[in-house]
Amino acid sequence: MWKWLHPYANPEVSYHFTDKIKPWFGWATFLLLSIGFVWALLFAPADYQQGESFRIFYIHVPSAILSAGIYAGMATAALCSLVWQFKLADASVSALAPIGAIFTAIALVTGAAWGKPMWGTWWVWDARLTSELILLFLYLGVIALNNAFDDKQMAGKAAGILALVGVINLPIIKYSVEWWNTLHQGATVSKLGAPAMAAEMYWPFLFCFLGFIGLVGYVTCIRFQTEVISRNKMRPWVRALVCDNNQPEEAK
Amino acid sequence: MSATALSYRKTxxxxxxxxxxxxxRHKDEMLNPLLFFIIVVTLFPLGIGPETNTLAKIAPGIIWVSSLLATLLSLDxxxxxxxxxxxxxxxxxxxQPLFIFTLAKICAHWLLTGLPLILVAPLLAVLLHLPEQSYQALFLTLLFGTPVLSFIGAIGAALTVGIKKGGVLLSLIVLPLYIPVLIFATxxxxxxxxxxxYGGQLAIIAALFFGTLTLAPFAVGAALKVSTN
Amino acid sequence: MQFESFSAFLDMGGYGFYVWLSYGVSLALLITLLVGSKISNRNTREQIARQIKREQKLKLAAKQQAQQEVTNES
Incomplete structure (x- = not known):
């Protein structure tokens, strides 16, 4: 496996690889999300308890899953960078943090918009909501640290260390918040549980979820490329690439 | 090679x-966070009102949030x-291994900020009408909790040491990580x-203390290496 | 199709505001992310291109100066 992975430690090879897979992610996102959204908004049945407000589910749940998933991915990249000194892993830490923050924000906003009609308030200090909010703070910390350095390489490494510290802390925070919640609030709002989902709800959900994953992949490719070229400004291949891409525009 | 002969304890x-x-030698710098702590705690009754019951109810939260902020102020x-x-x-x-240096520096930080907080806290608890039976808990949580604040905070301080205006950034990074301590202590x-x-909560704070004691110096070392190259 | 008319679709069984709020905000955030990423990518490329151009100009100027000195000497 190492032999197969080895070439991708070279920034140029990785750059061209992301260039190759980027359009696939783009088209997959476009198709899956357009089908998923139309299905979710028009054709999926209304929930027998929650009515049409259940349609928020199709963006809330995928983005909530992805908000945690992206953090895990970011921490894995940070670990790779710290242990094996992969320079490109830093680049992916810097690339992933803003994406994760956006999905966390979406999960929070849609959660609030779902909570208002269902629970009667925009916000409750519920364990899940609180830990999602703290996750957003952790993301913002990583982004702020990443932006504070002038040197991109250092920025990526520092952000990676913070992401790793955060990933050790996340279970503790989650546990403590859950514990705090049960202690302070007796019987809270009834959770939305996980009812066995009907197939006609499951399929649009799957389309939306896969579409969101595709979008994450697509945006990650773009951001990763930005990070790679800004870290390798002086390399001939970056210079050739930049000049190549800018000339046709100037000719117009 | 005489430098290598220094034992870990000596270092x-x-x-x-x-x-x-x-x-x-810079006493005022050392006293400022403590003064900040006292002033912040006295601001709460002024903002909330002097009812004894309300104050007693929120006293643990006020004392702990203020000590978080005071620690944060000194981390920079x-x-x-x-x-x-x-x-x-x-x-x-x-x-010498970096672990020893970072551990020593963090211990010094705690002696200079955490310990004074513990000494002043009972006085402030009186001002906030904290019930008498919780003084011991306040003391014990501060005793085990403030080192955790120093350890976690040191990671943030090490990450931001190379940045010119790292103060606000430091609080943004570190405060979310302080949440478990705050929850269990209060x-x-x-x-x-x-x-x-309250043995359960205290045990968890102690666990956090020993966990950060063993792990944080390594993280601090890694962070220092990144931000000084 | 779950809805009988377009207005029923907009109304979402009384939950219209919340449903459209969440879809709208999500789409806006995602588009911001996508466009922002693309713009920063382009800016980085342009910045590097500018840097290259400046270096080339400096190199050219240095060369011309050297040539001038040669002609002056002879």
């Missing part, structure tokens, strides 16, 4: 003594001076005020 006590000496200078005069680089390239004090056993 530790040397750094600790050095940091304490430096701090005692944990590595800054050493970074500016170059002694941090000397520590990084010395043959709930231990709350439980104690109802005369219930």
């Amino acid at each position: 530790f006590s040397l750094i600790l003594k050095r940091d304490l000496t430096i701090a005692f 200078r944990l590595f800054k001076a050493d970074h500016n005069d170059g002694s941090l680089e000397q520590m990084l390239i010395s043959p 709930s231990a004090i709350d439980t104690a005020s109802m005369s219930l056993p």
Whole structure:
């Protein structure tokens, strides 16, 4: 496996690889999300308890899953960078943090918009909501640290260390918040549980979820490329690439 | 090779003594976080109102949030001076393991900020009408909790040491990581005020203390290496 | 199709505001992310291109100066 992975430690090879897979992610996102959204908004049945407000589910749940998933991915990249000194892993830490923050924000906003009609308030200090909010703070910390350095390489490494510290802390925070919640609030709002989902709800959900994953992949490719070229400004291949891409525009 | 002959204990006590000496030469810098702590705590009754019951109810939260903020205020200078005069680089390239240096520096930080907070806290608890039965809990949570604040905060301080205006950034990074300590400490004090056993919460804070004691110096070392190259 | 008319679709069984709020905000955030990423990518490329151009100009100027000195000497 190492032999197969080895070439991708070279920034140029990785750059061209992301260039190759980027359009696939783009088209997959476009198709899956357009089908998923139309299905979710028009054709999926209304929930027998929650009515049409259940349609928020199709963006809330995928983005909530992805908000945690992206953090895990970011921490894995940070670990790779710290242990094996992969320079490109830093680049992916810097690339992933803003994406994760956006999905966390979406999960929070849609959660609030779902909570208002269902629970009667925009916000409750519920364990899940609180830990999602703290996750957003952790993301913002990583982004702020990443932006504070002038040197991109250092920025990526520092952000990676913070992401790793955060990933050790996340279970503790989650546990403590859950514990705090049960202690302070007796019987809270009834959770939305996980009812066995009907197939006609499951399929649009799957389309939306896969579409969101595709979008994450697509945006990650773009951001990763930005990070790679800004870290390798002086390399001939970056210079050739930049000049190549800018000339046709100037000719117009 | 005489430098390598220094034992770990010797290195530790040397750094600790050095940091304490430096701090005692700048007494006002050392006292400022403490004063900040006292002032913030006195601001709460002014903002909320003087009812005894309300104050007693929120006293643990106020004391703990204020001590978080006071610790945060003092973190900025944990590595800054050493970074500016170059002694941090000397520590990084010395043959002694980085773990010892960071541990010593964090211990010195706690002695200078955490310990005074513990000493002042009972006084403020009186001002906030904290029930008598929770004094012991307040003392114990502060005793185990403030070192955790120093350890976690040191990671943030090490990450931001190379940045010119790292103060606000430092709080943004570190505060979310302080949440578990805050939750368990305040709930231990709350439980104690109802005369219930609070051993569980205290055990978790102690676990956090030993966890950060063993892990944080490594993270701090890695962070220092990144931000000083 | 779950809805009988377009207005029923907009109304979402009384939950219209919440449903459209969440879809709208999500789409806006995602589009911001996508466009922002693309713009920063383009800016980085342009910045590097500018840097290259400046270096080339400097190199050219240095060469011309050297040539001038040679002609002056002879």
